Amino acid sequence: MAGAFLGGTRGGTTVRPPWRSFGSFRRMKKLLIVVLGLAVLGVAAVAGAYLWAERGTKTPKLASGAPEVVFVVKKGTTARALGPELQAQGFIDDPRLWRYHLWRRGGLALKAGRFKLRASMPIVEIANVLESPPLPEDIPFVMIEGWRLRDTDEALTAKGLIKAGEYIAAASRPARFQASFPLPTRTLEGYLYPETYGVVPEGFNVHDFIQRQLNTFGVRFYDVHKTEIEAGKRSLHDIVVMASMLEREEPLPEQRPLVAGILWKRIDKGFPLGVDATSRYELVEWNDRKEFLKKLRDNTDAWNTRTRPGLPPGPIGAPTVDSLLAALRPQASDYWYYLHDAQRKLRPSRNAQEHEQLRAKYNVY
Template sequence: MKRILWVLGAAFVLLAASGAGAFFWFEQQAHAAAAPPGADVVEFTVPKGATGRGLGTLLASQGLIRDARVWRWHLFRRGGFAPKAGRHEISPSMTLAELATELEDNPIPEDVPFVVVEGWRLRDTDAALAAAGHIKAGAYIAAASKPQDFTAPFPLPSTGTLEGYLYPETYGVIPGKFDVKALIQRQIDAFAQRFYAPNRDGITKSGRTLHEVVVMASMLEREEPLPDQRPLVAGILWKRVDKGFPLGVDATSRYELAQWNDRGAFLKRLRDPQDPYNTRHKKGLPPGPIGAPTVASLQAAMAPKPSEYWYYLHDAQRILRPSRNAEEHEALRRKYNVY
């Protein structure tokens, strides 16, 4: 009988010791992060109706915690957990206590897409932002007229506006918390990332300044609908600039119009030899960019395609028709009825 009691007592001690060891192991693991301090912050989505147990599996599968069992232990010891559905910014450097607190906090507000269309002028983007209720009319233009308020790894215009340097693409914005300067900085950053950084050496080798490339690219964006044809058009236009011939790019005469497609106002400007944007009369590049160019146009302006052509037009199907001289150009005008 004494032997049985001794065995039972020993077993009890072992179980207690084992339980205490497990307790201390779980407690230790609950205070350990999955990664060292300084790990990247990531976006983690709490699904609607998610349970603490289910989140443990998700967190572990994404490497944000070490062990889902330890997560469940922590929530048990915590005494309650009410995560909020939505996106949260968390890091594997966080402890389980920090993660739980963050997932119970308000999620990141849902953003909505805002599209800056290729070729748009500052006034076009301003009008679209105002129509969407993000700004008061004129706020975008006013902010973009102060280049000194922004930073870039390339020289921004010292005077005038940021026309041409604000990259056109879809940006996520938060209704009710829209920051016009933040959007402009994001556009500059996109320009730097998409074009400037990978093409810095190419710009230097082109023999043109970045600003000259941007001005030419803004015209190409409007002049040639097919990106593959833009290097050829760029070659023609640069040749005309270098030889001192007027460019004859009618899109430039539309730049200062309140409405781009106002034909009456456009024709009036075409007849005005004093208009600085009238490239039928003025030689060289126009005073500045006429809109927001894409990478395809910027690369074409930087690396034009040499050819024997001096003129071009587009037929009714918008197919490019280049020509070697004025006589061929006029013959193409008559053939395709383009005037």
Template sequence: MITCVDMKRLVLGLCGLLVLGALALGGAYIWAEQGIRRAVAPPGAPPVEFAVVKGTTGKALGPQLVLRGLISDARLWRWHLRRRGAFAPKAGRHLVSPSMTMSEISAALESPPLPDDVPFVVIEGWRLRDTDEALAAAKLIKPGAYLEAASHPERFTAPFPLPKGTLEGYLYPETYGVIPGEFDVEDLVQRQLNTFAERFYLPRKEALSRAGRSLHDVVVMASMLEREEPLPTQRAVVSGILWKRIDKGFPLGVDATSRYELEEWNDRKAFLKRLRDTSDPWNTRHRKGLPPGPIGSPTVASLEAALEPQANEFWYYLHDAQRRLHPSRNAEEHEALRRKYNVY
């Protein structure tokens, strides 16, 4: 039987819970309100270029803004948009600063975008030196400026560990809009790193953690696959062969690695000389294991193949004159294919 005293205690307990709930909601509201009014950087932080892809929703911009260091929390961005109401960001490039509040950022993204730019294409498999030469030929930089920037990973940010030495392999090959006369080489490098993160690293972060191989090793393998196999659909097969050779202690025999340090990639005389140099650390005919680093810029197709190789029975492969892949199970089959397709 419930007494009056018990009833009073029950009522007081319920009232206490209601008060605590109200305080928690009030605290969350205050936290959210303060968060959307607080910029992530003090006044005066330099603006960065932020691109809004056509058709991107306001909600979808939140994680991208967090990745670029422009806001602290995508949940706060959603709360801001809910309170703000209608939001219609304009596709294109916008200058946004981490010193801006969310209200200022959303207003900037609704403003007219930066003037039209011109395309600059970074070709799949290009080395840093190839991109540098193309930028110089387009009169966007002085020769060597891109190489110099990419040789200082500490100047840039990424959601993954940056390598030491150079950013070879991590600067994603894509068509980038640039404005002649306003070109910033470090901005291009940062955009390439951002694209690498958005296209490959972030969507496959969990798979990378389960792979049993470091991100850097995956990038090195992917850079070889980009050069070794012209058909993206065949790269997982080649990846399976090459990882097997790595794991079993066999030399890779990837001749593309011996071209990496050549001034001209297709300089055959210099290439054959490098193949004969058994002391060359890039000579994977004689040296076991992965080469010292990536040999160019891989695409998502190559990165995925390096991350998820196809298990198979093959140990060797070659390409015929039409660049068709012919794998083989042992040295005898491989030599027979060499003779058949006249590949030496």
């Protein structure tokens, strides 16, 4: 009995002491608890990751108010490769969510082209948009600096985008449009920013196009310089009128602040501006010299700034940022007059006598 109690053999079979069997059981129990704990943590982690991914694909990056942006899928791009691009352009937070959704939905029938997306779209909706037909291909429409409403109308008509007069008619109803800046009441002349716009010929909407031009004016000029404009002594409309003249008067943007300083000084002193471009504004053809000379001799013409002091009745075309900034930030000088020689170089003068001498020297009459 003693041998059995101390751990001997019984009938050729090893007999372990009770305390040894009990210790092994405790160790096995601890090991089992650890294994079960790890299993629970693993399940919890998997469940947590699943819930995170499911929630992430259905929750947009921004709750609301995100602008519509055109997202381009290049030819040959894989659906998986779009994740980092979507993140870089601010549509999603984590490319892993994009990859998860692709796995969840079994891939994406991707097409190359342009698609309209918002950061307020969840990944589920983004994937649906990217699987839909892309936007129609657009064509460039070039609006030249200084163009009048009638010039843009003619160009749009020539491309078959509108019927003659539709652009002018729409731009003559400012109340139908919205802008981040105060709009004039009579016409949008001067506020429709000149740029190359991508337009889709099929279903071209003249109202939407004008709204894009107003938005561009805000982004390029007003929104950036709003505080400076409001702190200055000139109204936005006066700045636009002056800028439209500078666009036609001075071919070199770097010279426009000097010309603006001369013209504002003449305005403030009540002198006629003498900007002949204003007399061309109502001509059917801008370079019709015969009709232009008639306008110059017409002292009753409201656009004749040779005889009438102050600004003309309104802008005479679409100015660029260079001209708008020159009108906003004129350069002070001793000059009161200016002209351009045959090489279109600016020749300013301090008084009428110097001006006449320069006219004779460069044969400018």
